[in-house]
């Protein structure tokens with residue numbers, strides 16, 4: 001049973017994405033008492049992003065004070081390589097920071113105690129506690145959006161490996177594939193991330209699309225080019241998931257992020273292609289994430305509550 005919410009206490013949760021930030025004041029039951037969304041000024045450089053994170057934390061702290069709420073802690077999750085143990089943002093191609101002691105910097109700027117985490121591991125953690133992976137001990141949570149990253153929960157524990165675990169998007173799935181931002185070729189991201197799906201449709205048809213979501217709409221309308229592009233992405237995803245399944249044996253694969261908004265349009269071909277590639281392995285169930293784009297923010301709140309010593313029922317270790 002969840003604890004009864006304690007009156008007058010909250011944490012600040014902030015999910016920093018490549019394009020936008022989602023912040024919230026969360027009570028002990030993870031109910032949002034206040035939410036805020038602001039753009040991430042990544043075009044202005046990493047210092048501007050740090051400034052904006054600090055400003056958003058202070059804004060939420062003021063909003064808490066106006067409501068008479070005591071802020072116990074802030075949980076901040078960011079993309080890239082994040083070392084939770086040293087509380088450093090090690091690397092982000094998207095935002096541009098390198099080996100930044102981010103929790104310490106934010107604590108200096110805001111006077112709030114800060115727990116730093118990784119956006120996708122936080123999302124996977126939230127799905128494990130409150131979403132599609134409740135009760136499962138071996139889980140692969142995959143966020144498919146601008147990039148592709150995974151959170152691994154193995155025997156009930158998250159796999160972190162200094163922040164380097166879970167880079168599913170950089171498994172090579174096409175040996176003669178396109179160059180990837182990471183410096184390699186044929187990575188999963190070059191075949192199945194949302195921008196890659198949209199670009200493949202444009203390249204095949206000469207017709208522009210707004211994004212992968214529009215390819216999904218065309219697919220549902222029976223467009224054969226959309227079908228071909230989508231099948232390639234689903235097969236690439238299944239190839240990477242088959243490798244992950246052989247190595248980690250998840251009982252459950254949870255697909256989240258923007259591309260998973262397509263629901264069964266994505267899940268069904270991925271299930272089929274994955275089943276074709278597996279032989280002796282434990283066949284994982286493949287389901288859609290339950291918490292949508294709030295998973296990272298809820299995970300940030302869970303980290304903050306865990307850090308102040310509030311054990312939430314049903315929680316795996318953070």
Ligand SMILES: [Zn+2]
Nearest residue numbers: 170180182187
């Ligand atoms: Zn790559």
